[in-house]
Amino acid sequence: MRPTTPLMALCIAVLPSLSLACGGSFSGFVDGLKGEAIANGHNASNVQRFFANIRQDPKVLKADRAQGVFQRPFLDFSKRLISVDRVKRGQSNAQKYDAVFDRIEKTYGVDRGVLLAFWAFETDYGGFQGDFNTANALVTLAHDCRRPELFRPQVFAALELFEQGDFDPNTTTGAWAGEIGMVQMLPRDILENGVDGDGDGKVSLKTSAADALTSGGSMLKSLGWRAGEPWIQEVRLPQQFDWSQSGLKVVKPTSEWASLGVKPRNGSLQSRLPAALILPQGHKGPAFLAYPNFNVYFEWNQSFTYVMTAAYFATRLQGAPVYDAGNPDIGLTGAQTKELQRKLQARGYDVGKVDGILGAKTRAAVQSEQKRLGLPADAWPTPALLSKL
Structure with missing residues (x-):
């Protein structure tokens, strides 16, 4: 039987009360993570080394709360993200990594345009992959009570990568939400779908486009991508x-x-x-x-x-033409969308968080109210709808 170290004893002692919690004392929360890791079979010395320099990062929380860009409607958002230069560089990368994309399409059935688009939007084709300390970001978001069920497992996945020699809690950096590499994958996704795409014996998502793209193709297939079909x-x-x-x-x-x-x-x-x-x-x-x-x-x-x-x-x-933008009715500002969401909530609709973002739940509620009011039920809220409500 393995002897119990002082660290192990401490962590086991705090495990029952903290292992499933969020919020509270950050240091106490980290102790709970240590206890859970050890209880799940991780080496106590590795656990101590992994968590030794973990710090709460207020910049991560600020970024998590400031996602106002998603309040933009599709036409504005797409024009902001899709430039002529981005299209040209996408086409250039498609040629540069043609053999890689051929292997991905043959193995996973994911079209190159799909991965190129993610590569472009996530890191501008690898140009900026984020400079947040990944371990700090994951623990900060796991401690925060907004989405602990998403981020807590990622902390332990990062610990597994650390034990495999593929993650340094002191130097590994990425996006504010803990994603790593050119197509921004979370630690659990890397564990499950990381692929050595360039044949050098390592999975290097930050420095190898072949590894990053192949891993992204593997992940999409695992999520249910159907080979040879459009989207x-x-x-x-x-x-x-x-x-x-x-x-x-x-x-x-x-x-x-x-x-x-x-x-x-x-x-x-x-x-x-x-x-x-x-x-x-x-x-x-x-x-x-x-x-x-x-x-x-x-x-x-x-x-x-x-x-x-x-x-x-x-x-x-993949060669499709620029969309026909049409002439949409004027939509709502972020503040107006929040007002709309509050009015819909008052009528019994579940719109999720009042955040000014026109998400799936808000769109469904809008469509129901448009039908009730005799308006075109296209799920696009307008000032006229807001006024009628």
């Missing part, structure tokens, strides 16, 4: 249409959408697949059919605006 496709709609049929919850065979007058703007519809109709800025803006692979994007990032933009950019990098 979104821009379409044209007839002027007279039942807009309440739009939204991710209404899924029809693509052949049925075609019978309702939905036509592809480029190429042909994937008639054998189910799809949902998405109107990111209402019935006067661009329209897309979302195929099953589109749902996998939400496993990578839960922001509708980000997902929509990343999916669209991937089609651009």
